Amino acid sequence: MREILVVQVGQCGNQIGSRFWQHALNEFEKYNSVKVYDEAISSFFRNVDASGQSIAPGPNTPRHSLKARAILIDAEEGVLSSIMRSPIRDLFELTQFIGDTSGSGNNWARGFHHYGTKYHDDILDKVRRSAEQCDSLQSFFLLHSLGGGTGSGLGTYTIQLLADEFPTVYRFATSVFPSENDDVTTSPYNSVLALGQLIEHADCVLPLHNEALMEICERTQSQAAKGDAAAVIGGVDGGQKRAKPYDDMNDIAARLLTDLTSSMRFEGSLNVDLNEITMNLVPFPRMHLLTASMAPLVRPRDIAFQPRRITQMFDAVFHRDSQIIQADPTQHFYLGCGLFVRGSHVEISDIHNNIARIRPNLKMVPWNQEAFKVGLCGAPPVGLPYSLLCLANNTCVTQPLEAMIQRWNSLFKHHAHVHHYTEFIGLDEMAEAKERVLSVCRDYAEVERMAGTGGQAVPRSVAEAAPFHRQLPLF
Ligand SMILES: Nc1nc2c(ncn2[C@@H]2O[C@H](COP(=O)(O)OP(=O)(O)OP(=O)(O)O)[C@@H](O)[C@H]2O)c(=O)[nH]1
Ligand SMILES: [Mg+2]
Structure with missing residues (x-):
């Protein structure tokens, strides 16, 4: 068994994290109709008895006995308190939270140095305790933004701490890049200071660009208004209107994370875990920034629109409009490309045929023309027949x-x-x-x-x- 420990830091990290856990829980309930707590699910969840002690895999696991393998950190209380009032509150125990009252004031240096020093022991203590609850901890999964002070500063302090204390455990960071018109004036300083740490201490960084997320939301909204069946962003709320400005963007990010982790949470014919992704897509240690794209991009309220055929999903992930980064990988060189499919009626030969079809249009580095990594998970996202996530190591990331x-x-x-x-x-x-x-x-x-x-x-x-x-x- 190889467990993942999610460390979500700051407002953005915790908001995206809570959407991810909601999606993951919904998937558990959908696919485990008798609520079987098995080895795959235990990579992200612990199963506890009434006294809070971990219990072994087995059937009829009620939702409230699942605990997320996560640590939730913020230097402000607001987001953490709202998670404690939300429908997923039972997934967390109070011992998993680290909160403060005043925030890092959009200052990486305050987050890293002031809060880092202040919470060093507490973070380590909570991580050690969570690691002890694992059979074989495989990866840390950091969720944070680069633009503010806490996710950026304290988040990268935590990555550095984990690198020192758990050097053999993979460190995978999902990092939200600020948009150009971000309201945090100091976001360029915070982002570069954080990236400096991630380049040094993370094994793999997945940038999610807020501008790209916003554009995808806008595009799908206007397409859906016109009744275009192709206008679709992932989600699980089936038609409910939600008011918070980041919600649609966070739903795309959460869908991406559920797709990325699906083969670790479900048995599948071709499972790929986080360190395999790093192993295959990161040829040189410093070049560990990946670009992501996904298909179909479906909004929750448009779920009735059927996504396109499998071949069209493959075309879509190599299109600029599906990139969660503001760049066009098809105009640049691929050092490696991972294609991760979810769906019960997809064959591995479908994936290979599509790669053979698309491959001549892609610029691969000459010394590694066949740098494709493939994954197939039999459980599609809730509400969709199939989905495709593409992660690439591409020179456009600069x-x-x-x-x-x-x-x-x-x-x-x-x-x-x-x-x-x-x-x-x-x-x-x-x-x-x-x-x-x-x-x-x-x-x-x-x-x-x-x-x-x-x-x-x-x-x-x-x-x-x-x-x-x-x-x-x-x-
Ligand atoms: N996609 C997305 N971006 C967010 C969200 N919340 C904040 N951001 C972005 O994150 C950056 C600000 O970082 P926050 O996460 O709010 O800051 P923090 O880590 O809590 O740090 P401080 O508030 O400065 O202590 C800006 O670029 C925001 O646009 C969110 O829920 N989703
Ligand atoms: Mg904050």
Whole structure:
């Protein structure tokens, strides 16, 4: 048994996390009609008796005896309290929460240094306790945003702590990138400082771009208004109207996470777990940022529209409009590509036929033309006959990173807001983070340049690069 421990930090991390747990619970109830708590489900849930003690797998597991393998952290109380009042509150015990009252004020440095120091022991204690409840803890799964202070600062502090204390457990981060018109003025600093830590301490980072999520929501809303049957975003609330602005976006993120983790939560013919994804899609340690796309993108209230045929799903995930990042991978080079299908009537040969069909239109790096990883899970998302998630390691990932660096530069050239950071860190720490992001961009650019010339060799500077540079020049 290989368990995953979800660590959700800050407002965004906890809001997306609570949608993910709701979706995961709904899937458990749908597919386990006799509520069988089996080895697959236990990767994400513990089963407890009335006294809170873990109990072995078995049938007739009532919903309230399932506990999420999760730690919920925020430096403000609001989101954590609302989770404790929500329909999924029984999934969590109070011992799984770490909360404070004043927030990190959109300042990575306060989250990392002030709250990191303050909660170091508490985080470690809770992680150790959760790890002891596992047979064989496989991965940490961080959910957070980069734009604010807590998810970004305390979230990456936690990743660093986990790297030190549990070096053999995979660290997978799902990181929400701010949109360009984000209302957090300091989001470029927070994002770059956080990315500097993720490049160093995470094994794999999955960026979800808020701008892309927003565009998908807008597009599907207007298409649905026109009655277009192709206008579809994943969700489980079947037609209920919900008012919170992030809800539709978070539902797409949660659908992506349920698809990503489905083969760990259900038995399937071709299961793929998180470290296999990292193993197959990350050829060099620093180049561990993946792009995601998915199909069909269906809104809950439009679920009556049937998604397209399987071949059309394959076309869709290679289309720019389905990317959860603001970039177009088809114009750039793939270092690796994972295709994860859910559906009870899908054959592995369907997947291979579609790869053979699409493959000639994709630019693969010359030294790894067949870099496809495939997964198939028999349990589709609730309300859909099948779905497809595509994760790719593609050189286009530098585009949002470079845009972020530009936004950093426009603030930094005036030293705007820098004094809030220098209260906790030196300018050298800021420079180091920026240089780490730039060095990853250079690695990807070098791969793109070499691949573009048809070179068969992996660029030496990339192949021999250490996971990160410790000694870095200042500005
Ligand atoms: N997709 C999505 N983005 C969110 C959500 N909540 C906040 N964000 C984005 O996350 C960034 C702000 O980070 P938050 O997660 O609110 O901040 P925090 O981690 O709680 O940190 P502080 O509030 O500064 O202590 C901005 O880019 C927001 O647009 C959410 O529920 N979903
Ligand atoms: Mg907050």
